[in-house]
Amino acid sequence: MSGSPQRRFMLDEEQLPTHFYNVAADLPVPLPPPLNPATHEPIGPEALAPLFPMELIRQEVSSERFIEIPEPVRAAYRSFRPSPLIRALNLERELQTPAHIYYKYEGGSPPGSHKPNTALAQAFYNADAGVRRLVTETGAGQWGSALAYAGSLFGIETKVFMVRVSYEQKPYRRSFIQTFGAEVVPSPSTETDAGRRILAVDPDSSGSLGIAISEAVEVAAGRDDTNYSLGSVLNHVLLHQTVIGQEAMKQMELAGEAPDVVIGCAGGGSNFAGIAFPFLRDRLGGRSSTRFLAVEPASCPSLTRGEYRYDFGDSVGMTPLLKMHTLGHEFRPAPIHAGGLRYHGMAPLVSHLYDQGFIEARAYAQNACFAAAVQFARTEGIVPAPESSHAIRAAIDEAIEAREAAQKKVILFNLSGHGYFDMAAYDQYLAGTLTDVEYEPAQEEPVAV
Numbered sequence: 001m002s003g004s005p006q007r008r009f010m011l012d013e014e015q016l017p018t019h020f021y022n023v024a025a026d027l028p029v030p031l032p033p034p035l036n037p038a039t040h041e042p043i044g045p046e047a048l049a050p051l052f053p054m055e056l057i058r059q060e061v062s063s064e065r066f067i068e069i070p071e072p073v074r075a076a077y078r079s080f081r082p083s084p085l086i087r088a089l090n091l092e093r094e095l096q097t098p099a100h101i102y103y104k105y106e107g108g109s110p111p112g113s114h115k116p117n118t119a120l121a122q123a124f125y126n127a128d129a130g131v132r133r134l135v136t137e138t139g140a141g142q143w144g145s146a147l148a149y150a151g152s153l154f155g156i157e158t159k160v161f162m163v164r165v166s167y168e169q170k171p172y173r174r175s176f177i178q179t180f181g182a183e184v185v186p187s188p189s190t191e192t193d194a195g196r197r198i199l200a201v202d203p204d205s206s207g208s209l210g211i212a213i214s215e216a217v218e219v220a221a222g223r224d225d226t227n228y229s230l231g232s233v234l235n236h237v238l239l240h241q242t243v244i245g246q247e248a249m250k251q252m253e254l255a256g257e258a259p260d261v262v263i264g265c266a267g268g269g270s271n272f273a274g275i276a277f278p279f280l281r282d283r284l285g286g287r288s289s290t291r292f293l294a295v296e297p298a299s300c301p302s303l304t305r306g307e308y309r310y311d312f313g314d315s316v317g318m319t320p321l322l323k324m325h326t327l328g329h330e331f332r333p334a335p336i337h338a339g340g341l342r343y344h345g346m347a348p349l350v351s352h353l354y355d356q357g358f359i360e361a362r363a364y365a366q367n368a369c370f371a372a373a374v375q376f377a378r379t380e381g382i383v384p385a386p387e388s389s390h391a392i393r394a395a396i397d398e399a400i401e402a403r404e405a406a407q408k409k410v411i412l413f414n415l416s417g418h419g420y421f422d423m424a425a426y427d428q429y430l431a432g433t434l435t436d437v438e439y440e441p442a443q444e445e446p447v448a449v
């Protein structure tokens with residue numbers, strides 16, 4: 001008998017996944033298509049061609065189960081993948097829970113989150129198609145950091161519209177993006193019609209992901225050498241993130257356990273989908289009864305309080321209509337610290353699977369999440385991103401439930417990123433000055449379809 005149980009489950013570089021897993025191949029009911037906002041007809045690939053390279057459009061609509069990862073993307077992944085799976089033994093002990101808690105740690109990538117999994121793939125496919133510039137938006141700054149990093153590796157110039165509240169709260173995220181050679185503009189800006197329209201109504205607008213998306217799409221649509229890049233929500237983004245769950249499946253096998261519940265925080269839904277979908281494949285095939293839990297902020301609760309209907313992906317109404325759980329594209333989320341979770345909608349794939357009953361959702365206020373984050377830091381030694389703290393809160397609550405029911409339970413959650421650029425938020429929490437914000441529905445007419 002050895003002493004304490006094994007803590008870290010590592011894979012070798014050659015065990016890096018060779019393919020992305022496409023959950024569309026296994027859906028019992030097909031995903032409702034994106035619609036043209038003018039005609040309400042399904043859009044064709046040509047509608048997306050001004051914004052995305054053909055390979056990403058192909059992936060967006062593909063129902064092929066496995067899509068090969070190009071070798072240059074796998075080579076780039078090797079600088080931080082496979083990522084570790086860690087058993088939270090100290091946290092388990094502190095909670096005195098019979099549950100086993102595992103986390104997949106995505107904060108070890110150069111920008112500190114799961115986002116380079118798709119940023120590297122998107123930069124590669126764009127470079128391969130001869131695109132020279134990418135324009136994007138960023139909320140908390142994580143996506144801007146990831147795309148700036150990926151752009152620098154694949155020789156692409158990057159411009160980032162950064163939600164103003166984050167630009168002001170997180171100056172070092174901005175510096176990080178600039179270190180990788182990208183340009184950063186606070187949004188709403190005066191550089192675009194979309195930004196000027198918002199500023200005309202609200203000159204002090206703190207911005208939102210939806211507004212920043214409108215600005216980036218406008219710039220990309222207006223230039224031939226420039227494409228747009230999105231860090232979440234779309235099918236191809238969720239597809240690229242499935243490297244997380246595929247690795248985690250192999251690592252859980254090494255641990256000799258299978259998760260009873262898989263947890264991820266959900267802003268646009270990509271890291272949740274990334275860890276969940278490869279496991280969900282067995283549930284869809286009737287081979288497991290694993291639960292899947294998406295965790296969102298109480299102030300921006302698109303799954304738990306939103307409606308499942310067609311809506312715009314951006315705030316101004318420039319994108320195709322997506323069938324998703326939404327708070328309305330005009331909803332302006334409160335400036336909570338989990339900037340990456342401040343989005344009015346939820347990925348169509350996650351929304352669809354939630355609607356079909358395969359996924360559960362829960363919402364937490366930010367103080368409860370920071371309490372979980374601090375408990376996690378003091379036991380496991382990693383200061384989590386405010387976004388990831390939502391997943392930790394849910395994992396701890398699941399573990400406490402297991403204790404109260406004296407029930408064995410295997411919990412797996414995705415630790416989507418570290419919080420080392422978010423110490424100002426921790427300062428506020430520790431000083432007791434962080435406020436919880438209630439959700440207030442927007443006064444808005446739904447888009448008629």
Ligand SMILES: *Cc1c(COP(=O)(O)O)cnc(C)c1O
Binds near residue numbers: 388
């Ligand atoms: C962006 C981000 C999120 C939210 O985005 P999803 O697409 O929902 O994953 C969560 N955690 C971290 C660390 C992020 O950077």
